[in-house]
Amino acid sequence: MGLMKSLRKRRSDAKAAVKAAKARAKAEIKADSKARARREKLLAKQKRAIIKDENKGLKSKRKHQEKMAKMELDKLQTGKFNADNVKRFAGASRVLLPLALPLIYRGITAAQDQFSKRTAQRSGVTPEQMAQFSGHGADLKARIQGIRNSLQDTSVKPGYKRDINERLDELKAAVDNAEFMTDQQRRRAHRSVSNDIDLITEDIQRNIAEG
Numbered sequence: 001m002g003l004m005k006s007l008r009k010r011r012s013d014a015k016a017a018v019k020a021a022k023a024r025a026k027a028e029i030k031a032d033s034k035a036r037a038r039r040e041k042l043l044a045k046q047k048r049a050i051i052k053d054e055n056k057g058l059k060s061k062r063k064h065q066e067k068m069a070k071m072e073l074d075k076l077q078t079g080k081f082n083a084d085n086v087k088r089f090a091g092a093s094r095v096l097l098p099l100a101l102p103l104i105y106r107g108i109t110a111a112q113d114q115f116s117k118r119t120a121q122r123s124g125v126t127p128e129q130m131a132q133f134s135g136h137g138a139d140l141k142a143r144i145q146g147i148r149n150s151l152q153d154t155s156v157k158p159g160y161k162r163d164i165n166e167r168l169d170e171l172k173a174a175v176d177n178a179e180f181m182t183d184q185q186r187r188r189a190h191r192s193v194s195n196d197i198d199l200i201t202e203d204i205q206r207n208i209a210e211g
Contacts, residue, residue: 133145136179144175168200171200178193
């Protein structure tokens with residue numbers, strides 16, 4: 001199994017890289033935590049500003065609608081009661097009904113959902129499966145788990161299935177180790193894992209086709 005040997009060698013190389021990069025990784029994690037805290041603080045500030053602006057606009061709109069409705073009512077009270085006036089008054093009355101408050105975070109949540117769906121689609125898994133994983137290699141972990149789940153529904157031989165699961169375990173360990181690497185090392189490790197996942201997928205498809 002040449003691929004197995006290659007995977008084990010890469011895992012050994014990854015462990016060596018982890019040891020060398022651990023100090024830098026801790027600093028990066030700390031910096032990332034601070035940056036995330038700043039982003040969350042900024043987002044909270046933006047949300048408050050959105051709410052304030054929406055409330056201000058809604059209040060102004062209500063005042064305008066009330067003014068228009070009052071004008072229509074005054075026309076009716078002057079005695080100009082005809083079919084056209086009745087229609088206008090009915091329209092003015094409708095705008096005085098309670099207005100549903102706008103969904104302040106609709107844009108934010110919609111953007112987040114779209115991003116999650118696109119990432120899940122690229123990884124070949126559902127958004128629900130994607131949500132189970134975190135970290136820089138979340139999409140790779142999701143792909144690995146997706147292959148593992150699909151493998152259970154195939155009619156391949158138990159020995160082959162066991163071998164594939166062992167190879168998937170190796171890849172998952174490589175993704176976990178990559179979390180402690182520098183950005184450049186991590187990208188290189190992720191590309192390698194992604195290529196191996198493609199090879200495994202092709203191998204499974206070929207095995208199924210051959211029966």
